[in-house]
Amino acid sequence: MRWPGRKPNPFAGRDFLDLVPAPKVGAETDTETGDLVVLLPRFRDPVLGRLLQPNLPAARRYVRVRLDARGSVLWRAMDGQRDIRALVPVYEEAFPDDRTEAAERVCKWFYAGYESGLLTLEG
Numbered sequence: 001m002r003w004p005g006r007k008p009n010p011f012a013g014r015d016f017l018d019l020v021p022a023p024k025v026g027a028e029t030d031t032e033t034g035d036l037v038v039l040l041p042r043f044r045d046p047v048l049g050r051l052l053q054p055n056l057p058a059a060r061r062y063v064r065v066r067l068d069a070r071g072s073v074l075w076r077a078m079d080g081q082r083d084i085r086a087l088v089p090v091y092e093e094a095f096p097d098d099r100t101e102a103a104e105r106v107c108k109w110f111y112a113g114y115e116s117g118l119l120t121l122e123g
Contacts, residue, residue: 011121017088017103019123021110022080036072038065038118065118070095074109083123084110 011019026039039062043049053061067075070091077090084106092102113119 014123016107016111017085018083019110019121020080020083021078021087021113021119021121023075023078024117024119027075030066036067036075038067038075039063040065040118044117070105071109074106078119 030037043053073094
């Protein structure tokens with residue numbers, strides 16, 4: 001049974017580790033801190049995005065989302081070619097203390113990014 005108004009899981013019946021993540025929005029490195037920052041268009045609605053987004057001043061055109069060290073490693077490793085299973089060792093190499101729960105953390109991070117509209121998951 002499904003709760004009313006709740007979206008069905010688009011990945012039901014598939015191995016999540018076989019999905020291939022790809023960025024859906026741009027990113028840049030913050031010159032002051034060196035942290036990775038993801039740029040989200042301020043208006044993602046098709047109508048508002050097309051009409052209002054280009055007319056905003058450059059400083060207000062995007063919402064800046066600062067990623068932590070773990071998110072930055074995963075974002076930089078995501079190339080649209082490798083599946084999540086191949087990205088887990090990249091995460092483990094960068095954060096060896098998280099080896100026991102690396103796959104779970106990586107999967108949760110990519111699913112949260114998918115739900116937020118930051119990336120796509122194909123496969």
